Amino acid sequence: MIEFLAKNFNFITYGLEFLAALTGIICLKNYINSSTKYFIFFLIYIFIIEVLGASLVYYPDFYPVYLIRRIGFQMTNWYNIFWFFGSIVFVLYYFYSLLQLKQNKFIIKIVGILFSVIMLGHFIIYFDVFMSSHPKLYQFLGLLATFISIALYFIEFLKSDSMLNVFKTFGFYASIGLFLWWLIITPVIFFDFYNTEADWHFVNLKRLIFLFANAFMYSTFTFALMYCKPENRGGTVN
Secondary structure, eight states: OHHHHHHTHHHHHHHHHHHHHHHHHHHHHHHTTSTHHHHHHHHHHHHHHHHHHHHHHHOTTSHHHHHHHHTTOOHHHHHIIIIIIHHHHHHHHHHHHHOOSHHHHHHHHHHHHHHHHHHHHHHHHTHHHHHHOOOHHHHHHHHHHHHHHHHHHHHHHHTSGGGGGGGGOHHHHHHHHHHHHHHHHHHHHTTGGGOSTTOHHHHHHHHHHHHHHHHHHHHHHHHHHHHOOOOEETTEEO
């Protein structure tokens, strides 16, 4: 069983992402006037990126994929752009739309600007690194930006009347899912130099950890979309 999970963790993750995105599409009409719709767009975005990535890896001879690879879109380079950069921008915007206090919104803006400047600056200065690997800098910046957003959300949430309905608020589940995902995978990332064919024990352990983290996160999102309802906070809907 463990061997099966380790070997097929990519496809299992794709299935979980598809389920979360599909649930979001089905439930979109319930959240169309709330901030949750941005998170649904994020889930759809992630699934599209994963499908394109899987196509580049598993179907390189498919003519459209072949053309994409010919112009330079290999697995690593566009993932750095669309996954590390694009997904964090989505998350920042989602939390920005949830926050009510101007100072908290301002902090999210500053975080977003700094994140973008550092990412783009690294892209310009270290173009070869950007196109050939997944630098830990991107993962650390993503972790920091996400944690700041979640912290601001919970600080504001605890001061609001929504605390009475905490377990029916989608933002709560989204924050928990994202927070625990980063908390689980971050220690693994810093041992990534063991992720080679010379150490298959670590490779399989990493796959299982990522699979567990992904399963928890996307299952949390899927459950929350079906269970929660848009809620008014300070005259707004989230």
